[in-house]
Amino acid sequence: MTRAVTVTEVMRNFADYVNRVAYRGERFVLIRGGKPVAELAPVSTGARLGELTELLRSLPRLAEGDAVDFGADLERARSESIGLPPGDRWES
Numbered sequence: 680m681t682r683a684v685t686v687t688e689v690m691r692n693f694a695d696y697v698n699r700v701a702y703r704g705e706r707f708v709l710i711r712g713g714k715p716v717a718e719l720a721p722v723s724t725g726a727r728l729g730e731l732t733e734l735l736r737s738l739p740r741l742a743e744g745d746a747v748d749f750g751a752d753l754e755r756a757r758s759e760s761i762g763l764p765p766g767d768r769w770e771s
Contacts, residue, residue: 681706681718689719 686709689696696719699705706720741749 681708681720683708683710683715685709686711686716 682705684696684707689707689709696707700707700719700721704721706718708715709717709719
């Protein structure tokens, strides 16, 4: 949830607001002269574990036929790789 606070309030307690953003993930809209002028929010560093389910739900879905074809491709790749000698994974 985003909370509105005045720029004056944030400046008086800057370290506290930065800690709240960094450690609690809080977001603040900064108000000056009664108008929103900026937002203080966490920097996105990728998905958090708790957000994984929602992230997966938001991904596009394969059509039924495409999903079946993709599964078949994976099975074929697995079966063709059985018995191959291990190689250097980092070799170019």
